[in-house]
Amino acid sequence: MNVSSGRNSVIFIIFISVGIIYLIRLFYLQVVDQSYTASATNNVMRLITDYPSRGLIYDRKGELLVYNEPVYDLMITPRQAKNLDTLELCRLIGISIEEYVEKFNKAKSYSAYKASLFEKQLSVETYAALQEKLYKFPGFYVEARTLRKYPLPIAAHLFGYIGEVDTSITRQDSYYKDGDYIGKSGIEKSYEKELRGRRGVRRVMVDVFNREKGSFQNGKYDTASVAGENLKLSIDGELQFYGEQLMRNKVGSVVAIEPSTGEILCMVSSPAYDPNLLVGRTRTKNYLSLLRDPYKPLFNRSQMATYPPGSTFKLVMALIAQQEQTLFPSTRYPCYGGYPPGGGRPKCHPHSSPLDLKASIAQSCNSYYSYVFRSVIDNNKYKSTADAFAFWRKSIEKFGIGIRLPSDLPNVLKGSVPSIEYYDKYFGKGQWRSSTIISLGIGQGELGITPLQNANIIAGIANRGYYYTPHVVKAIGDEMYLPEEFRIRNSFGIDRKYFDIVVDGMESVVESGTAASTRIKGIIVCGKTGTAQNPHGKDHSMYVAFAPKYNPKIAIAVSVENSGFGSQWAAPIASLLIEQYLTDTITRPEMDKRMREGVILPEIALPKVPVEKEKKITQKSPAIPVKAITRVN
């Protein structure tokens, strides 16, 4: 049925109207609006990325630790790069003609029409010379960028480094495009969003001679870049510097935390390197030689190395057992050189016997803590060993052992705590008892904790029962903002009253016990030495401490690999750092000198020494074989 002949006209009129509206719009765009037509004389609009300056980084006292230095990237648009004196350009930027051809072809294979990076990070001088003559080189232009600079050669691991973004990231995150820089490790990575700021883009018209002819449509479509936010770290630059000085020529780490806030005061991983090495045009070369260094300076030991906690774990056991009511200050256990008595394992060093709880800490008696561990695991309260073990595992997790501390640092490891399944598999289900796993009680065996976890435990003991997640950033941006999660108290799950005896024991460690040689006049330091057994070589020297005893300001964990007893190296280093932090003076110059100059391993990467030289020294050095050092669990 043909409805109405008028309707075909209505439809056609609608079609034609849209066509006419579009043509009017096109006429306006193409003929009337001159801002677009300007390009018709073969001018080209160029997008210039306006890179924001990355946020600066300060230490807790406001000292500048990281800043930016301008450099210039030479960009090329291959299709426009015609009729130019390539030799002169090569001479100006210091490359050979072969390199020129190679770079040109690389850029062209990416895109003939799209600008890409030709030569990166020209110095200010090169840029100045080039800029004058840039008009001779059509298709080339310069983009300003910035590089990181570090006034002090410290905390390279902590800062991390920035590098070109991976394609896997550019595919997921539209903010980044190939050739952009992104934080790759350390706080450069974890605070990438805050530090990077926001890119801007300018549209400029350039003529055939590559000269800027002004902005496109008076900058109507330009966006300004927004500088990244500055970070104020909790790190004490001076303490960090001193820590790295003391750890020179040793392998190990220092982590110091302010107990009342969880702020990390210093974080040393040794061997360290100058962060300035991983910046700029020599970066790749330096990176490779650091990578090849047998002492693995790139490895961030303070948060990624795991050691058996050794005797410092006895503090944790003393607290858990008290809370479980299986240990009291007056509890005494005998020790005749081992557990069980009479030459059993673990062995113990000679001391008076039997000991009470406080003395057991001061003397670090292995047998005592084997009994303590047994009292927790063989507690009748639990139906089976596995149940008791599950409780024990949960208890130590509250100390941050075996869990990843949700810090603001990337790559924080959780260490290792064996599971029930592990023992079931190893010994058979129901086939293991406290005696089979007794070495856990003294912090050996399958236990592994990182120096950061170790320091955190001591910070919690200093607080008598709670800790704040350790973090390195004190405040972000101008608003001095701090993420809420770092203000939350995490409890050890141990009542306040059980701490006094443990803290007293730690005090006597320094007053009259294993670390007596490191007493500081006028400051009550509570400490605990440790020696982490090392099946591959000399034991690791460990020491944890906090000070002062009341209202503690600093908690510290020091580990020095392959250096023997805790009291030998780790304790003096911790003691010097505590004194430095609390009093800003060093009253024991001979100890300071002995530590600074002490060489546990032959010549390790010294900051400031050029990399080539450094490598020669390490190769010559005899002493401990490489195999023993490189293993860090």
Next chain:
Amino acid sequence: MRDQKNILQNIDWVLVALFSVMVLIGWVNIYAAVYNEEHSSIFDLSQSYGKQALWIIGACILALMILVIDGKFYAAFSYAIYVVFILLLISTFAFSRDVKGSFGWIDIGAFKLQPAEFAKFATNMALAKYLSTLDIRMQDSRTKLISTLILGLPAVIILLQNDTGSALVFASFIFVLYREGLSGNILLLALVSVALFILALLVKNSTLIGILIGLALVFILMVRKNKRNIIVIVSGAIIAIGMVYSVDYVYNDVLQAHQRTRIDVLLGKELDLKGAGYNVNQSKIAIGSGGLFGKGFLQGTQTKYDFVPEQSTDFIFCTVGEEWGFMGSLVVIGLFMALLGRIIFVAERQRSQYSRIYGYGVASIIFFHLMINIGMTIGLAPVIGIPLPFFSYGGSSLWSFTILLFIFIKLDSYRLQILR
């Protein structure tokens, strides 16, 4: 009644000529859009333009096949073809690959097939078949319901595949329904709704409602003697106000984030030139820089490789605008207007209802694509990726439009053999 001895007899050569010219201009522009100095032959199969040559040859073969098949076939098998393509659409859920966030592609060897493209002519056939049934009256609500179902089914499936653009194309059938007797008020209502939607997003609600009430009062004054008209106006105003409020809801809660951004960019509410606004802005610059006569063949700087994205598919019109200027735009839009006019003219001379309805479907689909595609390149329509018929690079699109148009040409050549 005349015998049909030659399949080329009675063919509408104007339509064939328009088709050929458009396909060839499209091909040349694809060549210009992605021109690569190292592969300067237009037949180079490693490049889009070489492949497009293959698609064009394929399209010619398809066109011939369609002309050879008996004219009775299409009406007779309309429903069957519709069902086949609906099943094919559903099967994409099982076999598809993710291409740019939509799932509407099937891989057949080296080829990628987009069933959504082909669903258009199948739906057109089914609708034509249904509406040409005897005793159908567009005014019946039953007719409206079934027509909506025929159109809605493929649209919903395509929508689920995240291809909003192709799904919206089915809205264009409102012109067909109008031609076949749908009340003009409904067409008007649809156009007013679109206008209200856009206004509601641009103007503050209170202002817009004020204007609506003002208009209603003026109308009431004009027709104050007729009570019935007053009721109509008042209820119309109430519905309009309700719509204004519901737009906020639809906009914020129904639309997806990227769709919202595209609408915002179109309306000039959000100027994000690195993100969603980038394409539109770049394409406007490219077209605008063309001037009156353009920069000349292969001389475009903006459309090549860098600035304009999708320059050979959805944004092919940029190349036309940049290299051929306003004159080029005029020719292309003129060609489309000529094609649409000719299709309507040819449709109106059909004796069979089926052929006429089918013809209007062809015109509506082509019009919708034209309106959205060119509209988005000049900032008058939201960026929803649908191709420019006969111009955009791509086999599925070219073939589906060829089939769509040539079935109509076949139906037309067959018209004299049909008894009314």
